[in-house]
Amino acid sequence: MLSASGYLQGLTLGMGLIIAIGPKDAYVIRQSLLGRHLLVMMGICVGADIVLIALGTLGLGTVVARHEWVMQAAAIGGALFLCWHGLAALRSALGEIAVPDLSSGVDVSLRQVINATCVMSFLNPLALLDSGLLIGVISGTKPEHERLGFAVGAISASVIWFGLLIGGARMIAPLFRMPVMWKVLDLTIAAIMFVMAVVTVRSVLGVAPVSG
Template sequence: MTSPLLAGFGLGLSLIVAIGAQNAFVLRQGLRKEHVIWIVAICALSDAILIALGIWGLGALIEQADWLLVVVRIAGAAFLTWYGVRSAVRAARPGKLDADPSGRPVPLGTAIATALALTWLNPHVYLDTVVLLGSIGATYEDARWWFAAGAISGSIVWFTALGFGSRLLRPLFAEAVSWRVLDALIAVVMLAIAASLLLGL
């Protein structure tokens, strides 16, 4: 049997690495070098809390609460649509790398609120962390917390690498066209996820 720690790390990392709203936001903030440590900490800590809740047994409860998933889906779709439209506007009227279209840096409070919303209003996060990881972790019985530790470690490694490593791509994004393409891709990802959430109701 695979080591619970390694199994948790591998599965957790594979789920988190997939392109999504949360990763797109972390990438964008990393490229801008704005509030990166806060964003990375919020995303990693949120994942840790959700993974722990799943291992503790909340996943089974959520699977029974269909109405809760519906509420989260609608709220998440609304937020992602709003964020996607904003990204599309930025793509049409790109500003400089270190500023938003109005010429001002993103305030810390706004960045934190966005990171929290992209995490806690995204049903996919609950399905991946609480339900899926929680269910698989339960199969390790007494070693399930080692599985959780591995999954949490995977989350920390990924968000740290994405947030702080993305600055290596800054020379590529020195040109306005690169920034326009990134914002356009973010808009597509956000709107596609929002549509999938609504279609899944």
């Protein structure tokens, strides 16, 4: 039987970690606006979180946390990953925008969606830090009878978030028939990527904040 307390704690932590626009979320938003292969994409996103959360709660997170250099390497890798996506979004925003036909979707193959979503899910150092490491470390501090509920709660947060993300993107899709909205989206994503890169390095490497 699942612990209600553990479930609520896992759900709360999961929502706090997952509700942030990272590279995977940005890709999900763009693909959702185009309306192709959404169930497959959501299945991979949630499935990846299940795998990482399971590994973390089974002890991987606690083991990795004992090696500071691994966490620092993951933080630097995550920051570079974010900067790369930020630059890609910035380049897209500054270039010419070809507005796709959202009513029929664009010709994006199932294989392309699967490959891109897997890369965003499993080769993203930030996802490894959040789902695999941080949730795993905190799970290790819980009583044994609460850990399963804690993991299920964190997984529920992933299902809720990606469901809302995909559904919400489709609701506002009509706005993106205007080229300027794609530029706004790309500029917003670029800004979030760069800010998150700085925050990631500062938080994990323990850089003291600059006082005003």
